Amino acid sequence: MDAPETGSEQVAGAVPVTVDRRAERAAAQRAKDRRGTLVATISTIVVLGALTALTVTSAGWPSVKEKFFDWDVFVDTFPDIARAFWLDIRVFVTVEIAVLILGLIVALVRVTTSPALFPGRLIAFAYTTLFRGIPTILLVYLVGFGIPGLQLTGLPTEPVILGGIALTLSYGAYVAEVYRAGLRSVHPGQREAALAAGLTEQQTMRHVVLPQAIRAVGPPLLNDFIALQKDVALIAIIGVTGEAFRQAQIATLDNFNYTPLLGAALLYLAVTIPCAYLLERWERSRDD
């Protein structure tokens, strides 16, 4: 800590008592910090120790350990699951882009006021209300089995595409509402200032309102992406093969050992934790 030194130069010995008080305060603060660290460490060890003890001394622990934490099974099955996870990533990225576009269109339609677009507003309102209210897992079933059931030519029948459509419809409704909240959060004075500068309504939206709205909703959008990243696993239920969760499920059937599921969980965490970290850093950097 060299702050007290510069302080002593500034006062140039005229008020020496200031320097002493600064040093005293700094020392007290350091002591307080040290105490805090010590207390935090001890309490962490005690709590984690107690939880571990409780788990490993439980009656079922030996069989759980064998069924969920088998290293050999992990090593055997993990490479296949990791390969399958590549499909999850591709589905996630594709669906994410589609969700961003769909959500933006729906939000923009909902905030228009032109009478000609009334049917659009009605459809957009019905869409967000319905699709936000239906559980994603149900939507995946309905789209996955319902659309092929129509037996119309030209409609996709690939489970992975149908699953992607279901996820897009579900998350598009959430993201549309996030965008809409962002658009409404921009102060009306911004719109007026842009119009006063001679911009058209569309230019005002594009150059003034939308950039501010998107900035405002960045963190909640990223939060929805993390949720979507996990929900990609849902497409396994309509028979998408080569997906990480499905692959792990298949692997558990070999010998009724659940370790492969933990392997899949680790892969999801490997993506979601960095995302959450980035989100937090982003939010913090915006506060200043």
Added chain:
Amino acid sequence: MSTPVIDIRGVTKAFGEREVLKGIDLAVDEHEAVALIGASGSGKSTLLRCIDLLTEIDDGDILLDGEVTTDPSVDPVGVRRNLGFVFQSFNLFPHLNVVENVTLGVTRAHGIGKDEARESAIAILGRFGLEGREEERPRNLSGGQQQRVAIARAFATRPRAMLLDEVTSALDPELVGEVLAAVRDLKEEGVTMLIATHEMGFAREVADRVGFLHEGRLLEVGPSEQLLEGPREEATRKFLRRLLDARRV
């Protein structure tokens, strides 16, 4: 007699039951600066907003260079491109830096090239004492600096007239002077202006004429000196006396 730049004829405006403008007539000639004074809620801001078509009028007409602008068939975008509006609360675009705030309208609404717009924006900003601040975000500027950027933004398109809506009311007292200096600068260049203000000294100095708005009516309009020194109407005298008393306390 030449056509006035702004010609307000019998304009009325009500918000629900509340009549804010009860038949306003006022013409502002080229190179003329007219100040509007009056208590808060007397209709000054509403009148300025009606001229810029940010608020729709109920009855009457407003003409810009002899053309009716308040007809529903008129495209408001074209009208606003000929006017510059400065808001009480600045309303700078927070996601753009200072020079981008000034050039947005020039490039998007007037189709001027980026480089040319930037060059002229920097020149205007320099004139208002903002050289070296071009790349800053508005939030890093003082209120007085922000309002000067807002004046530069409104002036950059070389409008036919500038509408100034209480441009110093949101400022700390020590920052008022620098903003008024920018307005004085515009007056010296002969910019046509309609100024809603609470600064009587400034109105006297910059405005050619002063109008007193009282409960939605333009009670009297006259040369600045005459209206502020010897108003005809009792209500005007009362208003000015109240302002003087307030200053003394």
